[in-house]
Amino acid sequence: MLDRPLLDLVHEAAGVHRQHHDPRRVQRCTLLSIKTGACPEDCAYCPQSARFTTDVEREDLIDVATVLGEARAAKEAGASRFCMGAAWREVKDGAEFEQVLEMVRGVAALDMEVCVTLGMLDDDHARRLKEAGLTAYNHNLDTSESFYKEIITTRTYDDRLRTLQSVQDAELSVCCGGILGMGESRDDRAAMLATLAALDPQPESVPINSLVKVPGTPLAAQPDVDPFEVVRVVAVARLLMPHARIRLAAGRRGMTDEAQALCFLAGANSVFFGERLLTTPNPELDRDLDLFSKLGLEVTAREPARA
Ligand code: SAM
Ligand code: DTB
Ligand code: SF4
Numbered sequence: 001m002l003d004r005p006l007l008d009l010v011h012e013a014a015g016v017h018r019q020h021h022d023p024r025r026v027q028r029c030t031l032l033s034i035k036t037g038a039c040p041e042d043c044a045y046c047p048q049s050a051r052f053t054t055d056v057e058r059e060d061l062i063d064v065a066t067v068l069g070e071a072r073a074a075k076e077a078g079a080s081r082f083c084m085g086a087a088w089r090e091v092k093d094g095a096e097f098e099q100v101l102e103m104v105r106g107v108a109a110l111d112m113e114v115c116v117t118l119g120m121l122d123d124d125h126a127r128r129l130k131e132a133g134l135t136a137y138n139h140n141l142d143t144s145e146s147f148y149k150e151i152i153t154t155r156t157y158d159d160r161l162r163t164l165q166s167v168q169d170a171e172l173s174v175c176c177g178g179i180l181g182m183g184e185s186r187d188d189r190a191a192m193l194a195t196l197a198a199l200d201p202q203p204e205s206v207p208i209n210s211l212v213k214v215p216g217t218p219l220a221a222q223p224d225v226d227p228f229e230v231v232r233v234v235a236v237a238r239l240l241m242p243h244a245r246i247r248l249a250a251g252r253r254g255m256t257d258e259a260q261a262l263c264f265l266a267g268a269n270s271v272f273f274g275e276r277l278l279t280t281p282n283p284e285l286d287r288d289l290d291l292f293s294k295l296g297l298e299v300t301a302r303e304p305a306r307a
Contacts, residue, residue, distance in 0.1 A: 001190070001236045001239065001240075002186050002189060002190050002193075002232050002233070002236055003186070006228060006231065006232065009232060009235045009236070009239075009266075010231065010235050010262065010265060010266045012235075012239065013234070013235035013236070013238040013239050013266045013267045014265050014266060014267065016238055016239055016242050016267065017238050017242075017266070017267035017269070019242070020242045020243055021267075021269055023264075023269075024296060024297055024298045025269065025297070025298050026264060026268070026269050026270060026271060026292065026297045026298075027080055027081060027245060027247075027269060027270040027271075028078055028079045028080060028081070028270075028271060028272075028273035028288075029079060029080070029081035029082070029083055029113075029115070029247070029270060029271070029272055029273060030070075030071075030074035030077070030079040030081070030082055030083070030272070030273055030274040031083050031084075031085060031272055031274065031276070031277050031278055031282075032067065032070050032071075032074075032082070032083070032084050032085070032278075033059075033084075033085050033086075033087070033276075033278040033279060034061060034062050034067060034084045034085065034086050034100070034103065035059065035060060035061045035062070035086040035087055035088065035096075036048060036056060036057070036058055036059040036087055036278070036279060037050070037056045037057065037058030037059065037087055037279075038050045038058040038087065039087035039088065039089065040089050040154070041089050041119075041152065041154045041155065042152060042153055042154045043142075043151060043152045044150075044151045044152070044182070044217060044218040044219050045142075045151065045179055045182055045211055045212075045214075045217060045219050046214075046217065047214040047216070047217055047279050047280065048087040048278070048279060049217075052216045052217050052218070053216045054214055054215065054216035054217060055214075055215070055216070056214075056279045061086070061096050061099060061100075063099075064099060064102045064103050064106060067084065067103045067106065067107070068103070068106045068107065068110070070082075071106070071107045071110055071112060072110060074112075074273075074274060075110055075112055077273070077274070077285060078273065079112070079273050079274065080112060080113060081112060081113035081114070081115060081135070081270075082107050082110075082112045082113070082114055082115070083114075083115040083116070083117065083138060083175075083272075084100070084103060084107075084114075084115070084116045084117070085116070085117045085118075085138075085278045086100070086116070086117070086118045086119070088118050088119040089119050089120065089154070089155070090118075090119045090120035090121065091118045091119060091120070091121040091122075091125045093125075097125070097128075100116065100118065101128060101129065101132040102132075103116075104116065104129060104132040104133055104134050105132050105133055107133075108132070108133030108134070108135075109133075113135040113136070114133065114134055114135050114136075115134070115135055115136045115137065115138055115175055116129065116134060116137060116138070117137070117138035117139065117175075118137075119139075119163075120139075120155065120159055120160075120162075120163045121137075121163055121166055121167075122166055123166045123169060123170065125166070126166045126167050126169065126170035126172060127170045129170070129172065130170045130171060130172050134172055135172075135173055136172060136173035136174065136175045136204055136205060137167040137172050137173075137174065137175065138175040138176070138207070139160060139163050139164055139167065139174070139175075139176055140160075140176055140177050140178055140179070140207065140209075141157070141160055141161075141176060141177070141178055141192055141195060141196060142160075142178045142179050142182075142192075143178055143179065143182060143184050143188055143189075143192055144184065144187070144188035144189070144190075144191035144192045144195070145157045145191065145195070146188065146191070147182075147183075147184045147185075147188040150183070151182055164176060164199065168199075168200075168201065173203075173204035173205070174199065174201075174203045174204060174205075175203060175204060175205040175206075175207065175247075176196060176199065176203045176205075176206065176207075177196065177203070177205075177206040177207035177208055177209065177237075177247065177249065178192050178196075178207075178208065178209065179209040179210070179211050179250075180208065180209070180210050180211065180225045180229060180230055180233060180251075181210050181211035181222055181223075181224065181225030181251070182211055182219055182222060183219070183222055186229075189229075189233055190236075193233065193236050193237055193240055194240075196237070196240070196241065197240035197241055202241045202243065202244055203241065203244055204244060204245065205244060205245040205246075205247055205270060206237050206241060206244050206245070206246050206247065207247040207249035207250075208230065208233055208234055208237065208246065208247065208248060208249055208268070209249040209250035209251055210225050210230055210250060210251025210252075210254065210255070211225065211250075211251065212250050212251055212277070212280045214279075214280065224254065225251075227255055227256070227259035227262075228259075228262075230248075230251075230255070230259070230263060231259065231262045231263055231266050234246055234248065234263045234266045234267055234268045235266035235267060237267070238266060238267025238268075239267075245269055245270045246267050246268045246269060246270065247268065247269075247270035247271065247272070248260065248263050248264075248268040248270070248271050249271075249272055250272070250277050250280070250282075252271065252272075252282065252283050253281060253282060253283055257291050257294065260291065261295055264295060264297065271288070273285070273288060
């Protein structure tokens with residue numbers, strides 16, 4: 001599918017998109033890093049790994065009041081979903097997890113969709129997050145099973161899949177996607193999309209990130225990913241997962257308005273909104289508002305979470 005003539009692919013994906021979604025609605029999600037840096041994992045793309053020397057300043061878990069202040073501000077600015085990320089290898093029982101549960105309860109009470117990404121977890125953690133009001137858990141496959149080993153050695157693809165199973169068993173929505181531009185082949189992209197589409201149930205949301213090249217990480221000198229390749233991946237994700245929210249995630253600062261417009265046409269219907277991702281910059285609010293206005297896009301209201 002990824003090899004098809006681009007415009008045929010976009011045309012078909014746009015048709016499927018329009019059957020299942022309102023094409024004028026693009027959801028806006030805001031990210032916040034709640035625990036930053038000093039991560040024991042060795043993900044080659046990540047500025048937060050303790051193994052690489054980057055400009056990221058480490059910060060312990062931040063307090064609940066700060067998080068809720070940021071969530072309120074995000075809602076005010078037009079976001080309907082708030083996603084909190086921690087640079088942890090995995091969730092551990094204890095005071096810090098209790099604090100995260102408190103954050104989840106607080107954001108859910110603001111009537112926003114609430115998502116966290118905390119690394120690996122087990123059934124009990126997933127169940128407690130669900131009870132706290134979590135909408136979705138983000139845990140990316142990042143790439144194909146065979147290319148994964150080139151990028152991360154401190155955990156396996158199967159570890160990732162096991163965490164996703166715990167999330168599904170707790171009847172939380174799965175947010176799961178990947179990163180383009182790490183040196184993977186088109187076959188790797190295809191394999192990742194096939195694995196995502198084979199999850200049962202399929203992910204509620206699929207972030208398509210383009211690598212943000214951070215000095216000090218092993219992938220800092222990768223060539224830029226071709227924006228048309230991003231469009232292809234979005235289109236195939238839309239065709240394979242017609243009901244999912246396809247999120248045009250990290251890397252939008254490096255894309256033109258025209259390339260983003262093609263992604264929205266091909267079925268992307270969510271973006272990260274706000275001037276920071278976790279540790280790196282995202283487009284400025286005014287630029288995004290201008291883009292939405294030029295394209296005639298509205299903003300999704302809060303929608304009930306799908307299991
Ligand atoms: N530590 C947790 C984990 O890895 O599951 C959660 C946070 S981690 C930063 C969340 C996701 O951000 C990663 O799975 C990866 O897909 C994405 N990410 C991290 N660094 C990135 C970069 N430089 N460019 C694009 N995406 C990135
Ligand atoms: C996802 O797929 N992308 C987001 C979110 N899930 C957590 C993270 C992007 C991080 C980009 C690099 C940074 O800002 O640190
Ligand atoms: Fe740690 Fe997550 Fe970054 Fe990997 S992606 S180094 S697990 S914060």
